[in-house]
Amino acid sequence: MSFDVSIRKRVVGGDRSFELAVAFRTDARRTVIYGPSGAGKSLTLQAIAGLLKPDEGTIAVDGQPVFDSATQVDVPARARRLGYLFQDYALFPRLTVRQNIAFGLQRGWLNPGRHGGGEAVDRWLQAFELEHVAQQRPHQLSGGQRQRTALARALVNQPRALLLDEPFSALDPELRDRMRGELDALLDRIGIPMLMITHDPEDLARFGDHRIMLRDGVVRAPAPSDR
Numbered sequence: 001m002s003f004d005v006s007i008r009k010r011v012v013g014g015d016r017s018f019e020l021a022v023a024f025r026t027d028a029r030r031t032v033i034y035g036p037s038g039a040g041k042s043l044t045l046q047a048i049a050g051l052l053k054p055d056e057g058t059i060a061v062d063g064q065p066v067f068d069s070a071t072q073v074d075v076p077a078r079a080r081r082l083g084y085l086f087q088d089y090a091l092f093p094r095l096t097v098r099q100n101i102a103f104g105l106q107r108g109w110l111n112p113g114r115h116g117g118g119e120a121v122d123r124w125l126q127a128f129e130l131e132h133v134a135q136q137r138p139h140q141l142s143g144g145q146r147q148r149t150a151l152a153r154a155l156v157n158q159p160r161a162l163l164l165d166e167p168f169s170a171l172d173p174e175l176r177d178r179m180r181g182e183l184d185a186l187l188d189r190i191g192i193p194m195l196m197i198t199h200d201p202e203d204l205a206r207f208g209d210h211r212i213m214l215r216d217g218v219v220r221a222p223a224p225s226d227r
Ligand SMILES: Nc1ncnc2c1ncn2[C@@H]1O[C@H](COP(=O)(O)OP(=O)(O)OP(=O)(O)O)[C@@H](O)[C@H]1O
Pocket: 011, 012, 013, 018, 035, 036, 037, 038, 039, 040, 041, 042, 043, 044, 199
């Protein structure tokens, strides 16, 4: 599994603009992109996922182009088969846990039925010990259960890799540590590669087999202490 990224994107907000110009390659099982707030980490991850269109450049997953401005390749997000975990989990508040997970399987925009989803959903409910809260809505869950629901939704479609946007930042410190352990074990168990963005040194230490330092929209050489 590999990611080859070489993209440019200019975003404008009000009278400020930001230039992203990142290039990196990784074939590690666990890659962490880190750097200070505003470095361009989220923009990079969104571009890889197909949620943000670069102005120019190329993105290849496992050697297959998913974006290439020169040849006008732009594979839709869903067809890239990358599971995306949003920083705030982005669960649907009116859907139950089961429906939220089943949503990962949907092609259209019709909400899944309360009991729908089938075997794959059952498997993830069980794997993440969410069966007893399957009919609850996100606001009735603990922080850890919310994160597991979002992870299950990202995984239910059998993605070829997981993209994680600051996966622990919404959790309090104690839970954060526990969920780090859970994710660590899960990744070992299911063996799918992940790309995580974070500004938390603990995430970097635990998951950074390959480390990419971003600052001001470009990849920098890491500090010796981060290597
Ligand atoms: N949709 C947008 N429109 C305009 N500017 C944007 C947009 N999205 C991001 N930016 C700007 O681009 C820069 C990089 O943002 P990005 O979210 O990628 O940073 P980040 O490294 O993920 O930061 P954080 O760790 O705080 O999430 C920031 O200056 C941000 O204000």
